Structure formats: C-alpha cells, structure tokens
Amino acid sequence: MTRINKTSKFAIKGALAALALGLSAQGALAEKVKVGLLLPYSGVYAALGNDIQAGFELGLETFGKEYDFVIANEDTEVKPPQGLAKARKLILQYKVDVMAGIVSSGVLGAVRDLVDGAKVPLIVANAGNDDATGAKCSPYITRMSFSNAQVNRPMGKWLAEQGVKKVFTLAPDYAAGRQMIDAFTASFTAAGGEIVGQEYTPFRKTQDFGPYLAKAKASGAEAVFVFYAGGEAISFVKQYDSFGLKKDIPLYGSGFLTSSLYVNAEGPAAEGVITSLHYVPTLDNPENKAFVEAFKAKTGRLPSEFSAHGYDAARALVEALNTGARGREGIANALRSVSFTGPRGETSIDPATGNIVQPIYVYETVAGENGLTQKVLASLPVEADPANGCAMPAPK
Amino acid sequence: MTPALLTAGPLALDASFWVLQGLNALQLSMLLFLLSVGLTVIFGLMHFVNLAHGSLYAMGAYVAASAAGLMGYWAGVLLAPLAVAAFGVLLYWGLIRRMRRSGPMAQVLVTFGLIFVMLDLTRIVWGDLALAAPMPELLSGRLTILGLEYPIYRLVIIVLGGLIYGGLYWVLSRTQIGAMIRAGVDNDAMASCLGINVEQLFFLVFCVGCALAGLAGAVAAPLLSVTPEMGLSILIPTLIVIVIGGLGSLKGAIAGSLIFGFVQTFGAVLAPQLASVLIYALLAAVLVIKPVGLFPARG
Numbered sequence: 001m002t003r004i005n006k007t008s009k010f011a012i013k014g015a016l017a018a019l020a021l022g023l024s025a026q027g028a029l030a031e032k033v034k035v036g037l038l039l040p041y042s043g044v045y046a047a048l049g050n051d052i053q054a055g056f057e058l059g060l061e062t063f064g065k066e067y068d069f070v071i072a073n074e075d076t077e078v079k080p081p082q083g084l085a086k087a088r089k090l091i092l093q094y095k096v097d098v099m100a101g102i103v104s105s106g107v108l109g110a111v112r113d114l115v116d117g118a119k120v121p122l123i124v125a126n127a128g129n130d131d132a133t134g135a136k137c138s139p140y141i142t143r144m145s146f147s148n149a150q151v152n153r154p155m156g157k158w159l160a161e162q163g164v165k166k167v168f169t170l171a172p173d174y175a176a177g178r179q180m181i182d183a184f185t186a187s188f189t190a191a192g193g194e195i196v197g198q199e200y201t202p203f204r205k206t207q208d209f210g211p212y213l214a215k216a217k218a219s220g221a222e223a224v225f226v227f228y229a230g231g232e233a234i235s236f237v238k239q240y241d242s243f244g245l246k247k248d249i250p251l252y253g254s255g256f257l258t259s260s261l262y263v264n265a266e267g268p269a270a271e272g273v274i275t276s277l278h279y280v281p282t283l284d285n286p287e288n289k290a291f292v293e294a295f296k297a298k299t300g301r302l303p304s305e306f307s308a309h310g311y312d313a314a315r316a317l318v319e320a321l322n323t324g325a326r327g328r329e330g331i332a333n334a335l336r337s338v339s340f341t342g343p344r345g346e347t348s349i350d351p352a353t354g355n356i357v358q359p360i361y362v363y364e365t366v367a368g369e370n371g372l373t374q375k376v377l378a379s380l381p382v383e384a385d386p387a388n389g390c391a392m393p394a395p396k
Numbered sequence: 397m398t399p400a401l402l403t404a405g406p407l408a409l410d411a412s413f414w415v416l417q418g419l420n421a422l423q424l425s426m427l428l429f430l431l432s433v434g435l436t437v438i439f440g441l442m443h444f445v446n447l448a449h450g451s452l453y454a455m456g457a458y459v460a461a462s463a464a465g466l467m468g469y470w471a472g473v474l475l476a477p478l479a480v481a482a483f484g485v486l487l488y489w490g491l492i493r494r495m496r497r498s499g500p501m502a503q504v505l506v507t508f509g510l511i512f513v514m515l516d517l518t519r520i521v522w523g524d525l526a527l528a529a530p531m532p533e534l535l536s537g538r539l540t541i542l543g544l545e546y547p548i549y550r551l552v553i554i555v556l557g558g559l560i561y562g563g564l565y566w567v568l569s570r571t572q573i574g575a576m577i578r579a580g581v582d583n584d585a586m587a588s589c590l591g592i593n594v595e596q597l598f599f600l601v602f603c604v605g606c607a608l609a610g611l612a613g614a615v616a617a618p619l620l621s622v623t624p625e626m627g628l629s630i631l632i633p634t635l636i637v638i639v640i641g642g643l644g645s646l647k648g649a650i651a652g653s654l655i656f657g658f659v660q661t662f663g664a665v666l667a668p669q670l671a672s673v674l675i676y677a678l679l680a681a682v683l684v685i686k687p688v689g690l691f692p693a694r695g
Contacts, residue, residue, distance in 0.1 A: 042516075044625055047524035201664070202672035204629065207620050210420035210550070211664040218413050234526050234621030242531075242547040242619075244538050265528035265621060 036090030055307030059314025083107035133355035134388030156187030241269035425657030426557025434605025440644015454627030456613025480610025529617035642689025
C-alpha cells in the first residue's frame, strides 16, 4: 500500500516537473496527455488493481511512445464513496484528460453520473455490470473489459451442445453473480437445457460451501455451473474436489473461477474444470504472444485477464489519440469507435453501447510444466451485447 | 413389499443427505470453537476485549501455508500455533499489559486498530494474492461411513475440536491451574486475595488462546483460501458465538459454536434466502431473552 502511495506521489511530482518543463520548452517534448488511474490498491481487489496497472503501463509503453503520458494513481479502496471522491479529485484537481480503471461495479455505479456530467472519458478496465453499458450507459464511458452477460451467454448454448441437459447453478448473492447466472440460464434453457437447482450464497460471508455442495449432489444434475472469483473461487474449487463431486458431476463456470491470477492456489482441485472467458494467457495468436512475453519481462509473472484489460485499455486510448482526437470531448468521441486486433483477437467498441465486442473462449484448466495452465477448447463467435435500454447519439 | 421399497429408496437418500449436512455443521462448529474458546476465556478472566483475535487466526493460516510450502503440512500445523503464541507474547508485553487498566472502550479501539495494522502487515509480507496451503496426502481422501462419502480432512477437524474441548475441560475442571482460572473468572479480586497471581494466569491464558487461534488458522488453511481478509471475516461469527454462549465459559463456547454451526448450515439448506439473517436473528433473540448468554461463567 505504501509502495503505491509513493508511486502516486512520484506520479504527481512527475506531473509537476513535466508541467514546469512543458512551460519552459513548449513543443520540444512529446504531446502531454494526463491520465487518471482509478484502481483499488488496498482491500479485497488489490491484486486485481496491481495487475490492471501493470497491464496499463505496459500498453502505454508499447503503443504510445509518441505521447508523454502523465499518470496520477488513486486508490478507490473498493469503496463507492471513496471512489467517487477520488474521481472528483482526478477531474477537478489534476484536471485529467481521461480516466481509466475501476474494478468494482459498485464504484462504477458511484462515479457514473460524475463522469457523465463532467464529460470526462472513462475507460472501464474491469467492472462488468451489464447496466453500465445498458440502461446506465454514457457516451463518456467505454468498457474495454467485459460485461457479465457477455462472458456467460455463449457458454449456455455451448454446454447444451455438448449434451449436458441438467445443470445446478451457484453464485454469490450480488448483482454480478445474478447477472452472470441469468445470462447463462437464459441461453442454456433456450438451447434445450434444464436448470434443476439454483442457489445464491451470501456474498463474502460464505467460507464453507459444504451445505450447498451436498444440495447440488442431491439435485440429480449432470453438471454444476458457477460463478465465483478471488478467495471464494479458491475455497469453492478446493471444496468441490474434496467432496469428490468432480468425477461424477463435472464443474463448469464463468472463467474467473479458474483465473490464471490465482489458479495455482487452487492446485490439482482445478484440473478438468471447464469455463468460459474473454482472455487466457495461452491464446495462440501473435499479439498475445508479444503481450505475454513483454508482461513476463516486466513483472516476472504471466498476465491474467485483468492485465489484458489494462493493456487493451491503454491501447484503446492510444488508438483514440492516433485518430487526432484531443481533449476530453474529442477522446471520448474517438474511443467509441476504437477497433484493433489485440491479445484477445478482434476487439472493438460497440458505438451503440460503449461496450467491448470480443470473442469468448472456452478453456479447460490442465496440469502443465510449471503448474496449471489453460487449454483452449473452443472460440465462440463474436457477439455484441443487446442495447439493454441504452440510447445514445452516434459518435461524430 | 413394493410400496415399502419405493418409500425406503428416497428416504434412505434423504437420511444420508441430512447426516452429510450434520457433519458439515459439526465441522464448522469445531473450527469456530477453536477460535472462540481462547477469546471467551480471555474476555471472561480479565474483561479484556481482544478484537484482533481474528487477525491471529489469519496469521496462523499464513504461517502454516508458508511453512507447509517449505517443510510440509505437518511442520506448518506445529509451527503456526507456536508462532502465533510467540506473537501473542510480544503483543502482551508491548501493548496489552499497558492497556489493562484503561477500560473497555480504549481496549476495543486499540485492538480494532491492531486489526488493520495486521491486515496491512500480512499484505506487505505475503502480498495480496490468495495463498495455497497443500493438504497432506494422508488426509486428502474421503471416508465412507454408512454408505456416505465424507472428506477425511473435515472429519479430522471435527475430531480435533472434540479433543481440544476434552483437553480444556479436563484442565479446567480437574487440575489446580484450572481451579485457579475458574476462581479468577468467578471473582478476580477475591482470587488475588487468596494468593493467586491473576495477572500471570491471564498471561498464560492469553498465550494459550493465541496458540489456539493459530491452530484454527492452520487447520482452516487447506480448506479455505488464505487471504488477508480472512481474519476480519471470521471475527463476527466468533463474537456471535461468544455472545450466544455466554462470556468466559468453556461450555458457552462449545454451545455457542454448535448453535452457530447448525443454524448456519441448516439455514443455508432449508431457507437459503434467510441464510445470512438467521444467525443474527438468533443473536438478537438471545440478547433479548437472556442478555448474559446461555452459559455465562458468572451467574
């Protein structure tokens, strides 16, 4: 935490120094762009915040050499009021041109009106709430990560096509958990599947999944589909295996369940779990190979989907600047029609909602040379989210 | 014949389902018991409120996970209680002894602050990512009892909790030191007059409580994920156990833990929508009907 605060101070000092230099030697320097990063550096999502930041910095270094980026980091602490205060600080005090980050949908909900009202472009680098690019969409918010429904919708159809007909679902009881499961359920039942049981566990209060696992076992399901992330994912996958359910009732889920960020903490229990996600580090394309190499060289570890969010958010910003867009209004407008081929494949922003359009990958967690790795089983078609009540004027 | 068989089928399945859930409830209860017993006796003996007890549990889990990575699971389980007890000694000499006479409000504030200090310390030392704690080969299988498969590791936790309860019961009711502790809980001023060094006794109990918290962390580590927040999330259940059971008594700690474990588990099974509310409703009911808890040490 202190380390990050220091970098934050350094960034501010850097900003001041750059400002002084810029005044004395205008034109001699590359074009200055002020970026505010709103990420959690403390609290339950601190690891995600650090991964996104590493990806974002790498993206700016790789693609944005001709610009002089001044970055101000602010810690949201995963608390909506704190996130709002920090966003206000970035906008009013640091006068940033563009903001990026935001891990929690709660924080995104809190800053949404501020960002929309102040007309400051915000590139969302994680928070997946469907409404942020649905009923609550804004021409100033573009999302370079995913939406909860997007990651799970194709999986329902795919699973039904594999011949799985009866599924038991489990997820934590909060907005993201419900959106992920609802999207899966809708497409799974539309493809002829049946949900034989559905449970929502108290969010962040459930450490022992034993009672729910016994229910899943007794439900007569052929498979279990779940969404859990972080600490809950680790506990869940380990406990699922320890009850011996994995061999009779295979475990499927939203890809965050076995994210490369923490899958090694799950150990052998995660082997054979099949999930869907928009990015895994083993994707076989030249853009991803370059990204993985560069990320490893920078941090010494493999990138996760979270680092990919950061990397692509930075890339989107650079692509927007490359169109000649300047200033808050200009950048926001250009961001809405960004499109490029990145580590995740064909990636573009849907101008109608501001949400990313990207392929979804089905992958199995398997044992590799250095711990667990991801074997991509299928690449599901690129599909834009429905507008979900989003109505915005088209970008200029 | 046939109808009887037909009803026997689903019934038999049902019975094993309930046994399974009963074991789940017992396992949760025993884990909570290991945590709450130390806290409740410290509470009862010296009216000292140590909110950082959950952080000691997290510390135990981290020490166990790290030691297990280097020297194997058993080294972790042995080392964690010792390390946490040693940390407890430091805590006692550095902080708690000074706070003994400053009243419950100051104690709550200081130990509450300690939670956050320890949260960030674990973060600095071990990082933000969840740690893996391996389960020993010997305990990672499943045991078949009455045609029902149950993870051995969970059974071990149940047995361990039972053994610790038995051991503490014997010490408290059958030994001289136990009599001294009971006297201290009952009336510390009178115990002092009778020549019992209550402060020394408190120090001893405090260290044992810390060691038990460390042990709970170590046995929980392979089952759950080891994250910096685990200490915070276990604190509330532990406090609920103590309030329901009654301050300062072993019987209260075990009764409170069992009630919590069973209400939580069967609540999740029977009324999932109410799962997170049920235990608080029970807590409120106990506070209204019997504010001192079910089995308080002092009448």
